[in-house]
Amino acid sequence: MPSRSGSYRSAGVDIDAADSAKDRIAARVAATHGVSVLRGVGLFGGFFRAPQSDGSVVLVSSADSVGTKVLLASLLGEHRGIGVDLVNHCVNDILACGARPLFFLDYYATPRLVEQDLEQIIDGMTDACQAAGCALIGGETAQLPGIYQTDSYDLAGFIVGEVEENRIIDGSGIREGDVVIGLPSAGLHTNGFTLARAALGLDGSRDEAIERLAAAPDWSDRSLGELLMTPHRSYLSAVAPFLDQGVINGMAHITGGGIAGNLARVVPHGLGADINTAAWTPTPLFGEIQRRGEIAASEMFKVFNMGIGFVLVARPEDAPDIVRDIDGARAIGHVVRSTDDMRVNLRGITDK
Amino acid sequence: MPSRSGSYRSAGVDIDAADSAKDRIAARVAATHGVSVLRGVGLFGGFFRAPQSDGSVVLVSSADSVGTKVLLASLLGEHRGIGVDLVNHCVNDILACGARPLFFLDYYATPRLVEQDLEQIIDGMTDACQAAGCALIGGETAQLPGIYQTDSYDLAGFIVGEVEENRIIDGSGIREGDVVIGLPSAGLHTNGFTLARAALGLDGSRDEAIERLAAAPDWSDRSLGELLMTPHRSYLSAVAPFLDQGVINGMAHITGGGIAGNLARVVPHGLGADINTAAWTPTPLFGEIQRRGEIAASEMFKVFNMGIGFVLVARPEDAPDIVRDIDGARAIGHVVRSTDDMRVNLRGITDK
Numbered sequence: 293m294p295s296r297s298g299s300y301r302s303a304g305v306d307i308d309a310a311d312s313a314k315d316r317i318a319a320r321v322a323a324t325h326g327v328s329v330l331r332g333v334g335l336f337g338g339f340f341r342a343p344q345s346d347g348s349v350v351l352v353s354s355a356d357s358v359g360t361k362v363l364l365a366s367l368l369g370e371h372r373g374i375g376v377d378l379v380n381h382c383v384n385d386i387l388a389c390g391a392r393p394l395f396f397l398d399y400y401a402t403p404r405l406v407e408q409d410l411e412q413i414i415d416g417m418t419d420a421c422q423a424a425g426c427a428l429i430g431g432e433t434a435q436l437p438g439i440y441q442t443d444s445y446d447l448a449g450f451i452v453g454e455v456e457e458n459r460i461i462d463g464s465g466i467r468e469g470d471v472v473i474g475l476p477s478a479g480l481h482t483n484g485f486t487l488a489r490a491a492l493g494l495d496g497s498r499d500e501a502i503e504r505l506a507a508a509p510d511w512s513d514r515s516l517g518e519l520l521m522t523p524h525r526s527y528l529s530a531v532a533p534f535l536d537q538g539v540i541n542g543m544a545h546i547t548g549g550g551i552a553g554n555l556a557r558v559v560p561h562g563l564g565a566d567i568n569t570a571a572w573t574p575t576p577l578f579g580e581i582q583r584r585g586e587i588a589a590s591e592m593f594k595v596f597n598m599g600i601g602f603v604l605v606a607r608p609e610d611a612p613d614i615v616r617d618i619d620g621a622r623a624i625g626h627v628v629r630s631t632d633d634m635r636v637n638l639r640g641i642t643d644k
Numbered sequence: 645m646p647s648r649s650g651s652y653r654s655a656g657v658d659i660d661a662a663d664s665a666k667d668r669i670a671a672r673v674a675a676t677h678g679v680s681v682l683r684g685v686g687l688f689g690g691f692f693r694a695p696q697s698d699g700s701v702v703l704v705s706s707a708d709s710v711g712t713k714v715l716l717a718s719l720l721g722e723h724r725g726i727g728v729d730l731v732n733h734c735v736n737d738i739l740a741c742g743a744r745p746l747f748f749l750d751y752y753a754t755p756r757l758v759e760q761d762l763e764q765i766i767d768g769m770t771d772a773c774q775a776a777g778c779a780l781i782g783g784e785t786a787q788l789p790g791i792y793q794t795d796s797y798d799l800a801g802f803i804v805g806e807v808e809e810n811r812i813i814d815g816s817g818i819r820e821g822d823v824v825i826g827l828p829s830a831g832l833h834t835n836g837f838t839l840a841r842a843a844l845g846l847d848g849s850r851d852e853a854i855e856r857l858a859a860a861p862d863w864s865d866r867s868l869g870e871l872l873m874t875p876h877r878s879y880l881s882a883v884a885p886f887l888d889q890g891v892i893n894g895m896a897h898i899t900g901g902g903i904a905g906n907l908a909r910v911v912p913h914g915l916g917a918d919i920n921t922a923a924w925t926p927t928p929l930f931g932e933i934q935r936r937g938e939i940a941a942s943e944m945f946k947v948f949n950m951g952i953g954f955v956l957v958a959r960p961e962d963a964p965d966i967v968r969d970i971d972g973a974r975a976i977g978h979v980v981r982s983t984d985d986m987r988v989n990l991r992g993i994t995d996k
Contacts (some may be wrong), residue, residue: 302730319781320766321780323774324773324780325880326779328747329779329781338747338749340779340781342694348696349696351695351747353781353782355751355783357753359786360788360789360791394692395692397690397802398707399709401709414673415672417671418675418676421673422676425678427681428673428676428677429692430707432707432708436798437838438796438847440798440836444790444792446791448751448753452804453702454695486790509881
């Protein structure tokens with residue numbers, strides 16, 4: 293993994309502290325696990341044997357939130373995309389385990405309920421749920437004055453999907469020589485907004501932020517606000533046909549931690565991934581953030597998806613079909629033997 | 645239901661607005677429901693047919709949070725009980741549908757991760773999960789500067805349990821003459837803390853609040869802080885034997901909305917519940933809050949559980965065994981014919 297510069301921490305998010313806390317969670321929770329739990333935490337979802345199935349069906353679940361992207365939504369008064377973001381983020385998380393969504397619940401908390409905002413969010417969630425064939429079967433709306441700052445809110449989601457046990461994809465099928473295929477993101481998706489807001493000067497006065505969001509960068513005819521708020525893409529429909537064919541050996545949903553951090557979670561020990569970052573061009577929005585925030589390239593690749601929202605790993609003979617059939621997909625690297633701890637190498641990144 | 649006074653709203657929580665938004669959620673989400681969804685939202689959990697079971701097993705899920713009780717936890721630096729609160733709240737929600745817990749996920753969000761606080765919460769969650777036979781299989785830790793106020797955090801939980809379809813308890817088995825049995829709460833549990841904090845003068849300066857929390861009321865040798873933070877009780881072990889016997893016709897978890905609001909959710913149309921509030925004595929903590937906040941009794945019964953944390957409805961011939969076997973259980977009313985909308989009548993409440 294790229295070395296960690298201080299810039300993301302200085303923008304207010306401490307990834308090291310979060311990782312360390314997560315390690316401890318893993319130890320404590322193991323004590324609650326009975327025979328129905330297939331694996332501990334650490335992958336993109338939690339695995340639980342479906343009750344009274346013949347034992348072959350596994351429920352895969354994940355909890356997530358949209359992060360500080362909601363602060364931009366509040367500035368813009370546009371919340372529908374946040375609902376889409378939340379559902380698609382969760383759909384992708386369990387998809388990375390090979391699972392299809394069954395049902396979804398949300399948790400919406402705010403200092404003071406604004407019904408129109410909530411309805412926009414629900415519009416987005418229900419649209420994304422329908423597209424994913426996922427039932428929205430519950431949720432909680434909490435008004436919590438004193439916890440949330442004015443004009444802010446938080447939205448968390450919880451998804452449960454299913455996968456046949458022998459179809460779980462956890463990276464154990466990855467072999468030397470496999471091709472790493474990148475699928476394009478629609479933008480920042482839901483990660484890196486704390487750093488992006490700082491870099492783009494959106495975390496100061498409200499009026500100034502709104503003005504900056506309304507302006508279009510010189511390389512685009514869309515406003516900065518539109519570019520930043522583009523919803524998280526769901527990879528379910530693109531990837532599902534290849535799950536059916538059984539040609540995918542590993543998958544990673546590219547969220548916080550970037551390509552290296554997320555792909556490393558599924559590459560088996562003794563192997564690594566060699567990624568050629570020249571194989572694709574990140575959309576100009578990432579360059580804009582990097583330039584205006586004076587952020588090192590290695591840091592950019594750790595915090596943002598850099599234009600690759602989801603990664604597939606497949607045999608060299610299967611990769612061309614996948615690249616051809618999925619819009620925008622491209623080979624971005626391959627699997628190599630690796631004896632050191634740097635299991636994902638991002639070639640072509642130069643920090644000046 | 646008791647009429648709604650303005651006091652809870654003036655303390656910052658608008659129950660009417662929340663209810664109206666929830667109604668609209670119900671309409672929107674129905675469009676996402678396929679054949680696997682048994683019922684819409686509105687009960688204490690969402691119902692989804694377990695995949696590839698013989699069709700008889702239903703997954704019951706619920707999402708919830710601990711509310712502004714976390715603000716007192718932060719003042720006291722004691723977070724373990726919050727983890728217990730969250731799990732037990734969720735366990736009780738699906739128990740009220742007849743379901744036993746399978747697995748649980750949490751969502752913890754904070755402006756800045758304090759690992760010791762999170763570890764206390766995880767201690768509480770894992771202890772409560774083990775007691776409930778529930779696996780903690782995942783969770784998300786989010787650091788969201790700009791959304792949360794300093795020294796605050798939010799903790800949400802998602803639970804999935806199971807119940808045989810013919811063992812779902814939704815109140816449809818309730819008959820005229822059935823006995824309403826109240827099970828004692830351990831205190832406020834996780835509801836009403838915004839009003840309680842206002843009434844007890846705990847929502848002003850931090851130092852003043854800490855001082856007040858450290859003092860014991862004259863009727864107790866425990867500090868106000870201890871009394872308020874007593875964790876949410878789980879009713880699983882007390883109620884489960886009677887689920888097995890099939891003698892329970894309806895259940896309600898008494899949370900926001902109080903006894904009337906929650907019991908009304910399961911009493912069939914054409915019937916009502918006549919509750920005699922003289923049948924039990926709320927613990928003095930409720931009186932302390934009422935007196936110091938000058939809150940109408942009807943309002944108290946709407947916002948707080950008033951000493952009854954869970955309600956069972958059973959036939960008159962089954963009720964005595966239940967009351968005898970569950971510690972602190974007592975008959976608090978009975979089911980009557982009702983033609984009006986006031987389906988739960990709380991007798992003995994006098995607003996001066």
